[in-house]
Amino acid sequence: MNKTLRTIRSALLWMASGIHFGVVGTFLVLLGLCIDPRRNDWPQRLFFRNIMRIAGAKLEVHKSAGFDPNRTSLFICNHVNIFDPFVVYSVIPQFLRGFELESHFSVPIYGWMMGWFGNVPVPVTPSREKFAIMMERAKEAFDSGTSLIAFAEGSRTRDGHVHEFKKGVFNLAQKFGVPIVPMSIVGSYEFFRTGSWMLTPGRITVYLHDTIDTSKVGRSEVDDLRQRVQDIVSAPVEEAIRARENS
Numbered sequence: 001m002n003k004t005l006r007t008i009r010s011a012l013l014w015m016a017s018g019i020h021f022g023v024v025g026t027f028l029v030l031l032g033l034c035i036d037p038r039r040n041d042w043p044q045r046l047f048f049r050n051i052m053r054i055a056g057a058k059l060e061v062h063k064s065a066g067f068d069p070n071r072t073s074l075f076i077c078n079h080v081n082i083f084d085p086f087v088v089y090s091v092i093p094q095f096l097r098g099f100e101l102e103s104h105f106s107v108p109i110y111g112w113m114m115g116w117f118g119n120v121p122v123p124v125t126p127s128r129e130k131f132a133i134m135m136e137r138a139k140e141a142f143d144s145g146t147s148l149i150a151f152a153e154g155s156r157t158r159d160g161h162v163h164e165f166k167k168g169v170f171n172l173a174q175k176f177g178v179p180i181v182p183m184s185i186v187g188s189y190e191f192f193r194t195g196s197w198m199l200t201p202g203r204i205t206v207y208l209h210d211t212i213d214t215s216k217v218g219r220s221e222v223d224d225l226r227q228r229v230q231d232i233v234s235a236p237v238e239e240a241i242r243a244r245e246n247s
């Protein structure tokens with residue numbers, strides 16, 4: 001397909017998904033004011049899946065044998081692009097909320113949804129007080145049976161590779177003894193690259209790896225845990241990159 005046709009296709013996909021996001025997203029925010037989010041979960045998941053479909057992405061999920069879908073967990077995933085939240089909310093089979101930068105909560109519609117639905121704000125300028133508040137909100141979520149998703153790199157990839165994970169979320173998991181589920185998103189970088197506006201319809205494959213128990217992890221072992229999870233998350237991503245380069 002030549003560049004002109006790709007540009008027209010991308011513009012149409014953005015238009016269609018943007019209209020869907022604006023209309024349905026606003027409706028869900030209003031619905032969330034009246035109905036408990038747990039009872040309102042299925043239309044949110046449908047909305048997220050439809051955003052991906054309309055934008056041209058086909059989702060495929062692989063669950064490891066050791067993945068426990070019934071345990072409240074901290075999901076840790078690579079960060080590819082702005083579609084990541086729609087991908088993870090579409091495929092994780094339990095009630096889920098996420099860590100979001102504080103600044104994102106002021107974004108029209110999207111930010112309102114994040115706030116009303118109980119996502120955990122992450123301070124842009126960290127301080128001891130703000131970090132304590134974030135930890136407390138995370139603990140409240142786990143105690144209520146709500147799993148959380150964290151993009152441990154802290155920023156979106158610019159080259160498709162998985163970059164070094166920050167240590168903060170692993171300190172949180174160790175402190176509360178919350179199980180970790182490593183999660184890999186493969187194919188999303190080819191679908192949409194940060195820094196460009198072109199959409200390339202295709203398949204996005206998500207891997208939900210074995211659940212890792214952290215109840216016996218000591219503080220001195222947190223960095224080893226961080227590296228272990230990073231290696232698990234990055235493995236299928238790097239394998240796909242090598243396969244593409246060799247094809």
